[in-house]
Amino acid sequence: MALTLDAKIPAGPLAEKWDRHRFEMKLVNPANKRKHSVIVVGSGLAGASAAASLSELGYRVSCFCFQDSPRRAHSIAAQGGINAAKNYRNDGDSVQRLFYDTIKGGDFRAREANVYRLAQVSVDIIDQCVAQGVPFAREYGGLLANRSFGGAQVSRTFYARGQTGQQLLLGAYQALEKEIARGGVAMFERHEMLDVVLVDGKARGIIVRDLRTGEIESHAADAVILATGGYGNVFYLSTNAKGCNVTATYRAYKKGAAFANPCFTQIHPTCIPVSGDHQSKLTLMSESLRNDGRVWVPKRREDCDKDPSSIPEADRDYYLERKYPSFGNLSPRDIASRAAKEACDDGRGVGPGGRGVYLDFGDAIKRLGRQAIEERYGNLFEMYQRITDEDPYTRPMRIYPAVHYTMGGLWVDYNLMSSIPGLHVLGEANFSDHGANRLGASALMQGLADGYFVIPYTIGDYIARTPLPAVSTDHPAFAAAKADVEARTRALLAINGTRTVDSFHRELGKIMWDKCGMARDAAGLRQALEEIPRLREAFWRDVKVLGAAEGLNQSLEKAGRVADFLEFAELMCRDALHREESCGGHFRTEYQTEDGEAKRNDEAFAYVAAWEYAGDGVDPILNKEPLAFENVHLSTRSYK
Amino acid sequence: MRWLRAFWDSTVGKKAVMAVTGILLVGFVVAHMLGNLQMFIGADAMNRYAAFLKSTGELLWVARAGLLGAAVLHITAAYQLTQMNRAARTDAYAKRVPAASTLASRTMRWGGVLLLAFLVFHIGHFTTGTFHPAFSHTMVYGNVILGFRSPVVSAFYLAAMAALGLHLYHGAWAGFRTLGLAKRSSAPRERRIAQGLALIVWAGFSSIPVAVWLGILN
Amino acid sequence: MHLTLHVWRQASPDQPGRLVEYAAPDISPDMSFLEMLDVVNERLIQRGEEPVAFDHDCREGICGSCGLMINGSAHGPMKLTTACQLHMRSFKDGDAIWIEPWRAKAFPVVKDLVVDRSAFDRIIQAGGYISAATGTPQDANALPIPKPDADWAMDNAACIGCGACVAACPNASASLFTAAKVTHLGALPQGQPERERRALAMVAQMDEEGFGGCTLHGECQEACPKGISIDAIMQLNRDYIRASATKVEVAEWTGAA
Known part of the structure; x- marks a missing residue:
């Protein structure tokens, strides 16, 4: 039986949809909130921000993660930054432009209303994070700094050195720990969700394995939120953490949640190439490197094994600048990745197995000085050197695309609810905002938008409208x-x-x-x-x-x-x-x-x-x- | 006074108590050393200085009580912290390579115990005369010369002063940091101050028995 | 490369453990330390022996999951490097390598090389946050923060909570971990209202968990893969003493009274 997929997009002009919807949604009065319980699976940006925010509102929240601490969720590894339409640079940014860039970057396969809302709340995210003490990079005048990212012609990316994901996650984690201390959230670390439980057609609980004792436990609630990340590890080698998996979303799929666009996976153009069969994962080099690094391969195949410094300018093919003169090295990820593959398929790749292209900082170091480059990318350069034993200050980095993010995920409506009533899906685990390709620095934005600013409203509407008779785990x-x-x-x-x-x-x-x-x-x-x-x-x-x-x-x-x-x-x-x-x-x-x-x-x-x-x-x-x-x-x- | 109790019960509070009492004790040690160095001026100067100290009467007892109190707090806090620190790691590593700790930092506890033992002997030796072969309550200069003629006493004294130097080298630097009085730095100035202090105190005290043995003082 | 490993094996928290010797032949210098353990584990499974349990996740030095005492050094011999980013080229053919779990009463062993670091979470719960409920706070640029302050906050916020500081400290003290959070939040204007409470409550929790005290050996700073300085501990001490001097009852703040 085919599902009826009602996206529940509010009526009215695009710019007014979210405001109108917020007004039209039903509210749960404060005294009643504490009578309702919500399960949150996952403690990354989406999960931790949702759990903390819902607890602040008064719901009784249980939060689960398979890691030994909620602070270790894979959001922590995001390097480059988070987009927001603040227009602090006065360079022509706006909600409308972020919306358009995201829709276009996603190759017109995302839902307009969701993306517009994402762009709208992006500005609130930065305010919220700064209030929590996230130490974003700043200018000497004390104001927030920005950098540019692929797929955009404005500087709208906020960052905290090369550790933006870590800092945003720690902000959400600290809010979560605050709520745990207050008693609003019960935290279950080292617990892996293995099934979702439906009662009368609604998601009313989950089955988890306590990874320390091996005990299989049942947990019941009025609503369930999955914020369990993406499935990039289906490729074995990816930039995902070793523990990232599809289990939670796949089990939900088997219980009736529709899985949307699973083939939309993102290949990140700047990763460290594979070094051998022992390789257990791939390491990403932040896309922000493409701000100052120039991507090239030798023009002639016979030059591939030569020392790159011995190859004269005239014999280098800066293929991104050649093919995409207006975006150049900052072309979107899918395009940059494919171009690297083409160059390597053409036999012009460098490094072991010919699976690599150069990302060269020679010009940037000449122009800005080594110190400026060190300040911007010091930790990334160190990481590269540690892994490859090559010095990127003197020798161009070798990079190659690797699986990085999955745009596909469980289908959700405008309220972030899946096709199972009561089962909500946030962050990378859902499919909603990035279409067929995600722009850099937009994953962090979406995770936090869903958790801080969307689900606290929409789950209230669900709970207020839905008869939810008490269910115990004896069911x-x-x-x-x-x-x-x-x-x-x-x-x-x-x-x-x-x-x-x-x-x-x-x-x-x-x-x-x-x-x-x-x-x-x-x-x-x-x-x-x-x-x-x-x-x-x-x-x-x-x-x-x-x-x-x-x-x-x-x-x-x-x-x-x-x-x-x-x-x-x-x-x-x-x-x-x-x-x-x-x-x-x-x-x-x-x-x-x-x-x-x-x-x-x-x-x-x-x-x-x-x-x-x-x-x-x-x-x-x-x-x-x-x-x-x-x-x-x-x-x-x-x-x- | 519950805050005081909480302060004393915490590891940071106890360390702060050790730092403050440590400063008092360092002050005494430095003054004591400067007094002792009058040995090099001559017997009259030394004996006059001793007589002056005695003449302060009740004030001397107040100072002594203060020092005793500082020492008791210092030692009690150290003992309790040691117990807490040992309890924090019950299983030792099979293999462990220290990367930053120094001889001084690792010997604080035993060095402290050695200093306490020395202190008991030292008071019995030069203050009450209990352990002294030919003690005179007025002829301090003579007491010192005669006291150090014993090779065992001198060796013990020199060992204790080496321990004191090490104790100050780590203690003074740690004290600044414990009280949060230093500036952020990758090459902290208080490390050099502690080093200088330790050297001066060690050399100042040790010079006297050495001088006695070399025949400079007699 | 051919290596000999001495690995701590312990079946469960309440069973005694011991060091077990394993031969590790044919190791590539390009492997990370954890990839080397992967290879050893694959071979163990083939032989029908249970693989060595160890915590790991991101394998790019940021999640803080991995933590191994390698040849007597937390995270191994390379400075500013987590075990997952340590590569086998740091070792020589024929080396014997001792691999032990973090040792601290507050970090009980779960299995083999896996320890329970939830004490860190509880220290954060005690006050390692700024109470800013989700809403619409003032504009992010309303409060300029001098760059040096923001940088200093970031230096300390870089902590990954791996526990190497505790593991390396002769007193198994969590001072550097606690201090890093107190210093990060205390460096920012948003962190001021709760500054005293934070220092008092976090130190109380740190002691409560059974960590030792700081005696300024400096081992933590050497072991920290993120280069956090013991200057942070000085800041913690300062904040704690100042908060105590204002005679604020810890209980009054934590609600324990």
Whole structure:
């Protein structure tokens, strides 16, 4: 049965929708708020900000994270910055411009109303964070500093050295800890969500595994919020933290939440290239480096193995500046990544395996001096040197694209509620704001917008409008979900095959990177759709998970996550195969212009593909939410 | 007075008490050393100085009581902090390489115990005369010369002064920092002040037995 | 490279642990330290032995999950580097490497190299925040902050909460961790209203957790992968003494009375 996807976009002019909606939403009176409970899964920017804000409002909140402390969520690793339409630079920025840049950057595959709201609340985020003590970079006059980022021609990015995500997360984490101390939030660290529980069709709780004791626990509430991040680790190698996984959102999908645009993944252009088979993850070098670094490869293949300093200017191909003169090195991520791949496919890549391009700071150091560069990027340069043993001050960095962010996620309406009533999804875990490609410094903005400024309103409306009879964890739905989770754990431990979990994960990652990575085609995707079920079958027959269900068992945790990736990967390839166009991070080689740019098909594909689970071994159902563009003109994205 | 109790109970408060009492004790040590150095002026000067101190009467007892109080607080806080610090790590590392701590910082506790033992002997030796072979209540100069003729006494004295130097080297720097009186710096000035102080005190006190043995003082 | 590892193995918090020797042949110098452990674990699993448990997540030196005592140094021999960013080229072929968990009463071992650092969260709960409920505060630029103050705040805000300071301190003191937060927030105008309360409450919690006191050895500063200076501890002491001198009852602030 197909879902009816009602995005619940408020009526009225774009700029007034959110204000009008805020007025029209029902409120829960302060005395009643403490009678209502909310579960928040995840403690990154979206989760921590939501948990803290809801607790401040008076709701009883339970917050769960798999890490040993909420402060370790992967938002912490974001380096470059956070966008906000403050126009402090007087350089022509506005809410409208941030909205437009985001819609265009997303290659016209995002919902207008959501993106406009994001741009509107972006300014409040900066105010909120400064009030919390986030030490943003400042000018000598004491005012906030800004830098520019890819896909924008204004300087609207606020930053805290190369650790913006860390500082924003610590702000939200501190607010969360304040609420924990006050008794408003019960925090469950080292707890992994393994299922969502539905009672009378509404999300009323979750099943979690206490990772320390191995105990499977049930938790009930009036509403559930998932802020569990993205699924980039389906590729095994990505810039995501090792623990990032799709389990929470995928289990929700299997309980009826539609999964939207899973094939929209972002490949970040500036990562440190792979050094060998032992590689466990990829390290990002902030996009902000492209402000001062120039990207190039040798013009001639035979120069690739030469010392870069011995290659004269005339023999270098600054391909981004050549192809996209107006945005140059600051072209959006999908475009910069693909251009690097093209150069390497052309045999002009540098470094091991020819999978790298130069990011050169020689000119910037000449122009601004070494000290200025050190101040701007010192920590990034150090990190690069530590990993590669090369000095980027004297030798250009080698970079290569890597999986970084997933624009796809659980489908949500304007209120951030999924197709399961009561199940709300925030941050990277939802699909809503970035379309087919996310602009740099917009992930932090979206996570905090959802958590601080959207969900506190919309969840109140849901609770006020919905009859929510008391449900305890004794309800049979909890018992059933718990039994399923326990059975699955037992099954994983019982296989006792010959291969490690990581070996399966690596193999899956290779299939995905080769066939559903930076460039995709129908033949490759079909092949992947055959290989993945075979690999999944091998996994369930031959994986070796040692240890017991009780106590800390990191192999068991990993096995559960990889098992879900092995199912989810298929959904991703299916989505990529069905979307017969190129847009943003989704590049189908069959659909490109003569000069190799993405060729969108707005006639046929200007919709959100929301996949609905239909049972094991049954093809999922494709639901379409048409995208209407009333305020921007659908154009071919050009950064030339 | 609950704040005082809380202050004393905290690790930071106890350290502050140690720093303040430490400053008083350092003040005494420096004054004492300057007094002692009058040995080099001559027997008359030294004996006159001693007689002057005695003549202050009740004031002397007030000073002594103050010093005793400072020492008791200093030692009590040190003892209690040591207990807390030991309880904070019950399992030792199989392998541990210190990267920044100094001989001085690592020997504060045992150096302190050594100094306490020395203090008991020292008072019995030169103040009450209990441990002195030929003590005179008026001839301080002679007491010193005769006292240091014993190689065991001199060796103990020199060892104690080395311990005092080390104790001051770390204690003075830590004291500034504990009270938050220093400026932020990667090369802190108080480190050099502590170093200078430790050297002066160590050299000043040690010079007397050395001079006795070299025959400069007799 | 061929290495010999001596790894702390402990099945659960209440069971005794011991150092176990493992041969680690064929290690590439380009591996990170944790990738080396991954390889060792893969081989252990193949042999039917349980892999070594260790905390890790981002593997780019910012989440603070990893924390290993490597050859007697917190995070290993390289300064300003977390274990995940330490590369095997820092070691020599034939080296023996001791790998132990952080040791502190306030950080009990969970399993093998995994310890419980929730005491840090409770220190933050005691006062490591600015109470600014979500709303619409004044414009972010309404209050200019001199750049040196903002930079000093950032220097201290860089703490990743890994616990290396505690691990390296001969007294297992959490002073640097606590001081970094007190100093970060105290350097900003927004942090002033709660400044006294923060210092008193956070120190009280730090002591309550069973960490030792600071005796200025300076080991924490050397071990800190983010280069946080013991100047922060001086600031903590100053704030604490000043707050005490104004005779503010800790209990009155924390609501314990």
